[in-house]
Amino acid sequence: MHTETTSHALLEVIALDAADAEAAAAGGADRLEVVSDMASDGLTPSVATVKEIAAATDLPQRVMLRANAGFQTGRDELRRLAEAASELADAGAEGFVFGFLDAEASLDEEAVLELIEATSLPWTFHRAIDNSLDPAEVWSTVNALPRLDAVLTAGAAGGVAAGMDVLLGREPSHRLLVGGGLKLDHLDRLYDAGVRGFHIGSAARSGWDRPVEAEKVRLWRDRLDTLAG
Numbered sequence: 639m640h641t642e643t644t645s646h647a648l649l650e651v652i653a654l655d656a657a658d659a660e661a662a663a664a665g666g667a668d669r670l671e672v673v674s675d676m677a678s679d680g681l682t683p684s685v686a687t688v689k690e691i692a693a694a695t696d697l698p699q700r701v702m703l704r705a706n707a708g709f710q711t712g713r714d715e716l717r718r719l720a721e722a723a724s725e726l727a728d729a730g731a732e733g734f735v736f737g738f739l740d741a742e743a744s745l746d747e748e749a750v751l752e753l754i755e756a757t758s759l760p761w762t763f764h765r766a767i768d769n770s771l772d773p774a775e776v777w778s779t780v781n782a783l784p785r786l787d788a789v790l791t792a793g794a795a796g797g798v799a800a801g802m803d804v805l806l807g808r809e810p811s812h813r814l815l816v817g818g819g820l821k822l823d824h825l826d827r828l829y830d831a832g833v834r835g836f837h838i839g840s841a842a843r844s845g846w847d848r849p850v851e852a853e854k855v856r857l858w859r860d861r862l863d864t865l866a867g
Contacts, residue, residue, distance in 0.1 A: 647829065647862040650815065651855055652680070652839035655687060656694040658850040662842065663695040665855025671735060671762075671837065672699045676846045678707035680764075682722055685729045692730030700762055700788075701726050703736040703753055709766040711738050711749050720756035733759045735790070737766035737780070745776045754784055762788040765818055768795045773804070781813060790837055792818030799824075806831045822861060829865045836862065 651662040653670040662670060672688060673680035680702050691699055703723055705715040723734060736753050738746035754761065763780045768791055770776045780786055793801020793808075797819025805816060810832030816824075817837025825836070838858060842850045 646834070646866060648815070648835045649855070649858055649862060650700065650817070650835070650837045651842050651850060652676075652837075653691065653699075653850065654683075656690040658843075659691040659695045659697060659699075661850040661852040662855055663697050664852035665842075665850075666859030667697060667855055669698045669700055669732075670695075671702065671839075672731075673702040673704075673735075676839070680704065681706070682719065682726075685722075685725050688726050688729040688731055698732035699730055700733045700735050701731040702764075703734050704764075709737070709739040709769055710741065710746070716749055716752050719753060723753065723757045723759075727757060727759060731759065733761050733787070735762040735764050737763040739766050739770055743769065743771040745770065745779055747779065750780070750783065758785070760785050760787045762786075762790050762815065764790045765792065767791050768793065768801065768818065777808075781811075787813060788815040788835060789813050790815045790817050792816065792820070802827070805833065810834075822857065825858075825861055825865065829862070 648668050650669045650671055651667040653659045653662055653672050659670055672683050674683040675681040681704050682702055688699060688701060703719045705719060738749040740746045767773050767776045767789060792798045793804035799819060814833055815835035815837050816828055816833055820838055842854050
């Protein structure tokens with residue numbers, strides 16, 4: 639991969655509450671992914687949580703729209719998520735995170751388009767891509783959809799270590815946001831390949847029952863700043 643990229647890297651940190659958000663900001667994060675219930679890999683947070691985070695920090699909040707632990711959804715769920723999107727935008731969401739697959743593990747474009755139409759904000763297509771039958775096709779399709787500005791991917795369902803070759807082989811894009819088992823020692827190869835978007839969750843804390851630690855986030859910020867020269 640050999641196209642020009644900007645030097646500054648985006649560092650996005652998962653936040654469950656205002657305390658997480660404050661610690662992420664103190665550590666040098668650029669953006670938050672706001673979720674609830676990490677036992678289900680991240681579901682839609684409450685409006686109250688988004689309001690509390692907005693009061694605690696001015697970091698942009700990219701808020702999850704997801705009602706179950708899988709990647710499929712139905713009409714009733716979509717209706718509830720669309721309603722939630724409006725309320726969450728009013729509460730302080732800067733954008734959203736969502737993505738759906740059908741029963742054959744192909745992109746559920748109809749469901750995705752319904753949420754796109756429910757909000758005028760930018761959005762991230764999340765790691766449903768890594769669990770799809772044809773990730774390359776999903777990448778191509780979602781990159782043509784309105785207001786998409788990030789695709790969160792590890793390159794494989796098993797995480798960044800398993801998906802590294804896929805990530806290194808993908809054409810650089812400002813929309814590529816790498817996360818899912820991302821470790822500090824992955825950064826050099828990814829940065830050298832042109833990746834400028836990085837997403838961390840468990841790496842920012844001592845466990846999902848523990849808060850984000852500013853010192854852990856700072857390790858990532860400092861490493862990325864060093865790579866940027």
